Amino acid sequence: MSHFRSFSALAPITRCIGRSVTIAAFPTLLLLAQSPDLPSIIQHIDANNRARYDNVLGFTVTEHYSVFRGNDQAHPSAEMTVKTTYKKGAGKTYTVLSQSGSELIQRFGLRPLLDNEKSINDPANVEKSWFTPENYQIQFKPGATQIIDGRSCIALSIVPKRKASNMIDGTLWIDAEDYANVEVEGVASRSPSVFAGTTRMMRRYTNISGYAMATHARAESNSFLLGRTVVIIDYTGYQIQLRPNP
Numbered sequence: 001m002s003h004f005r006s007f008s009a010l011a012p013i014t015r016c017i018g019r020s021v022t023i024a025a026f027p028t029l030l031l032l033a034q035s036p037d038l039p040s041i042i043q044h045i046d047a048n049n050r051a052r053y054d055n056v057l058g059f060t061v062t063e064h065y066s067v068f069r070g071n072d073q074a075h076p077s078a079e080m081t082v083k084t085t086y087k088k089g090a091g092k093t094y095t096v097l098s099q100s101g102s103e104l105i106q107r108f109g110l111r112p113l114l115d116n117e118k119s120i121n122d123p124a125n126v127e128k129s130w131f132t133p134e135n136y137q138i139q140f141k142p143g144a145t146q147i148i149d150g151r152s153c154i155a156l157s158i159v160p161k162r163k164a165s166n167m168i169d170g171t172l173w174i175d176a177e178d179y180a181n182v183e184v185e186g187v188a189s190r191s192p193s194v195f196a197g198t199t200r201m202m203r204r205y206t207n208i209s210g211y212a213m214a215t216h217a218r219a220e221s222n223s224f225l226l227g228r229t230v231v232i233i234d235y236t237g238y239q240i241q242l243r244p245n246p
Contacts, residue, residue: 038138038139038140041154041156042132042133042138044178044179045132045138045179046132046133048178048179048181048211048212049127049130049131049132051211052212053126053127054243055211056086056088056211056240056241056242056243057087057088057241057242057243058085058086058087058088058240058241059085059086059238059239059240060083060084060085060086060237060238060239061083061084061213061235061236061237061238062081062084062097062235062236062237063081063082063083063084063233063235064079064080064081064233064234065078065079065080065082065110065113065232065233066078066079066231066232066233067101067102067105067109067110067229067230067231068229068230068231069227069228069230070228071228076101077102077105078099078100078101078102078105078106078109079099079100079101080096080098080099080106080110081097081098081099082095082114083095083097086121090123091121091122091123091126092117094117094118109231113231116165116166120166129166129167131172131181131184135160135161135167136158136159136161136167137157137159137161138156138157138158138172139156140154140155140156140157141155141156141157146173148182148183148204149182151175151176152176153173153174153175153176153182154173154174154175154176154179155171155172155173156171156172156173156174157170157171158171158172158186160189162189164189165188165189165199166188167188167189168184168185168186168187168188168189168201169187169188170185170186170187170201171184171186180205180207180212183202183204184202185200185201185202185203186200186201187199187200187201188200188201198222199219199220199221201218201219202217202218203216204216204217208238208240209238209240209242210242211240213235213238214233214235215235216232216233217232217233217235218231218232219231
């Protein structure tokens with residue numbers, strides 16, 4: 001399962017609208033002093049990735065996509081609701097439950113977005129988008145400690161080792177207690193389209209059945225041809241199948 005998706009020309013991601021993030025009450029240095037060193041943290045992140053991939057045998061989730069154009073952030077130009085089904089070893093499939101708005105955006109924006117997600121979650125590709133030393137240069141980001149959704153988080157600077165529309169150059173926040181992904185945001189290392197321009201991306205995670213699962217994402221791009229485009233995704237109703245305990 002990928003932690004990030006490749007957005008089409010219409011679909012970039014950055015920080016949540018109305019995101020309530022508060023600077024932690026304790027100093028960054030204190031939090032880091034109470035945490036393992038960077039190599040240990042990276043080992044924890046690797047272990048979380050592997051445990052999630054090995055133990056989550058499948059899940060279904062409802063994903064709602066809203067596309068906004070220009071300065072109008074109240075009235076989506078297009079919407080789509082899909083049921084996503086993930087099966088370990090097979091990847092993801094999608095069933096469209098409803099759609100409305102611009103047929104052009106549906107056909108050339110949202111449909112390719114789903115196709116890209118299928119490709120990223122192909123068993124042959126899925127590990128290429130994990131936040132690992134194989135894919136990213138990872139360092140501490142001093143001064144960026146935050147409380148996100150009530151969770152004390154350590155900030156890590158991530159720089160992709162290759163350019164791809166689903167690889168992000170930015171910041172990964174991990175839970176200071178269990179080192180699970182909490183939020184990632186930044187800029188796509190490669191534009192998803194010659195029409196998209198710079199793409200800012202964001203995804204928020206929460207703990208469901210013991211594993212970090214996406215709950216909200218946002219992407220924004222600006223281009224001379226298309227202007228401002230924002231895509232917001234909300235994930236609800238997870239049903240997860242876990243590997244039985246031995």
